[in-house]
Amino acid sequence: MARRSSPEVNAGSMADIAFLLLIFFLVTTTIETDSGISRKLPPMQEEEVEPPVIKQKNIFQVIVSRNNDLLVEDELMELGELREAAIAFLDNGGGVGEEACDYCQGARDPESSDNPEKAVIMLVNDRQTEYGTYIAVQNELVAAYNELRDRTAQRLYGKSFTKMEADYDDVNYRGDKERLKEQIQEIRDMWPQKLSEAEPKSN
Amino acid sequence: MAKFTKKKSSELPAVNTASLPDIVFMLLFFFMVATTMRETTLKVENTLPYADQVEKLDKKDLVMYIYAGKPSSRYRSNFGTEARIQLNDNFADVSEIQQFIYAEREAKREELVPFLTTALKVDEETNMGLVSDIKQELRKAEALKINYTTRTGKASQNLE
Numbered sequence: 001m002a003r004r005s006s007p008e009v010n011a012g013s014m015a016d017i018a019f020l021l022l023i024f025f026l027v028t029t030t031i032e033t034d035s036g037i038s039r040k041l042p043p044m045q046e047e048e049v050e051p052p053v054i055k056q057k058n059i060f061q062v063i064v065s066r067n068n069d070l071l072v073e074d075e076l077m078e079l080g081e082l083r084e085a086a087i088a089f090l091d092n093g094g095g096v097g098e099e100a101c102d103y104c105q106g107a108r109d110p111e112s113s114d115n116p117e118k119a120v121i122m123l124v125n126d127r128q129t130e131y132g133t134y135i136a137v138q139n140e141l142v143a144a145y146n147e148l149r150d151r152t153a154q155r156l157y158g159k160s161f162t163k164m165e166a167d168y169d170d171v172n173y174r175g176d177k178e179r180l181k182e183q184i185q186e187i188r189d190m191w192p193q194k195l196s197e198a199e200p201k202s203n
Numbered sequence: 204m205a206k207f208t209k210k211k212s213s214e215l216p217a218v219n220t221a222s223l224p225d226i227v228f229m230l231l232f233f234f235m236v237a238t239t240m241r242e243t244t245l246k247v248e249n250t251l252p253y254a255d256q257v258e259k260l261d262k263k264d265l266v267m268y269i270y271a272g273k274p275s276s277r278y279r280s281n282f283g284t285e286a287r288i289q290l291n292d293n294f295a296d297v298s299e300i301q302q303f304i305y306a307e308r309e310a311k312r313e314e315l316v317p318f319l320t321t322a323l324k325v326d327e328e329t330n331m332g333l334v335s336d337i338k339q340e341l342r343k344a345e346a347l348k349i350n351y352t353t354r355t356g357k358a359s360q361n362l363e
Contacts, residue, residue, distance in 0.1 A: 011224070025235055134331050140358060
């Protein structure tokens with residue numbers, strides 16, 4: 001007796017159905033951009049508290065005008081030069097004695113910042129400044145800090161600061177996390193991000 | 204012998220498409236898994252600026268989103284072209300931000316509240332005045348951890 005085969009289900013339209021679903025998900029997908037520049041806002045201050053006195057030479061003033069022009073220390077500057085200027089300022093290490101900075105490699109100009117712990121970058125923007133420009137300036141200033149941290153981390157621990165941070169977040173990291181955390185903190189303390197933002201001027 | 208010669212056909216055999224559904228299903232599953240449905244409908248233009256010194260925001264449930272930008276074209280007739288803030292699904296005023304932060308905090312477990320981050324998704328053409336106002340309100344509400352959400356790319360692209 002011949003074996004009777006059961007009739008096969010016609011799967012020819014399966015591809016069509018799958019395509020339909022695929023196209024639906026393709027259209028509705030928005031790969032969310034959830035990365036950005038993280039910052040911490042200063043807490044609200046009481047009115048009476050007097051701001052600490054900072055020496056003029058320890059302040060690096062960056063002004064973004066209403067026309068999106070960049071004024072660094074009262075001189076017009078292109079965005080591309082900002083990173084180097086900020087690094088030169090932070091890395092200067094012009095202090096002597098107590099305030100000397102042994103890991104700075106800058107020009108040691110007595111007219112510029114004493115050491116990275118004292119150096120403050122002051123960012124002033126106008127109310128009319130475009131947000132895109134502001135982010136570009138922020139990005140360059142953060143990049144300046146990151147570059148210096150990378151350099152020190154490379155010298156002390158043989159890998160870049162970004163790599164260290166990535167390792168710290170990595171679940172599969174095999175090294176000693178406690179020590180890594182200390183090292184990260186140490187480098188953060190060596191190059192603290194002192195980025196002060198003044199209230200924008202309205203006119 | 205005749206049996207064999209009969210089978211030989213001079214035409215090209217059709218390409219076997221039996222595995223096509225499998226391939227398509229594979230793609231389908233990829234997109235299904237990778238898709239995150241937008242929770243809010245954007246009512247403002249939202250072209251984010253570029254930056255390359257970015258950090259990733261991991262825990263999505265610990266992020267509060269504040270959008271700002273010009274109203275999209277179909278809301279222009281009602282809301283004008285001046286840049287506005289969007290909280291959840293509605294346009295909002297600067298003064299409503301504090302309320303929004305408190306409401307978001309209320310919805311989260313207490314031990315998670317210190318880890319809340321505010322993501323600012325601001326259109327690149329917005330004036331800093333509005334952004335500063337938002338920041339000021341966030342300081343008042345003591346939501347100090349912020350993240351300027353950006354696209355990844357050269358920062359100089361913002362100036363073009």
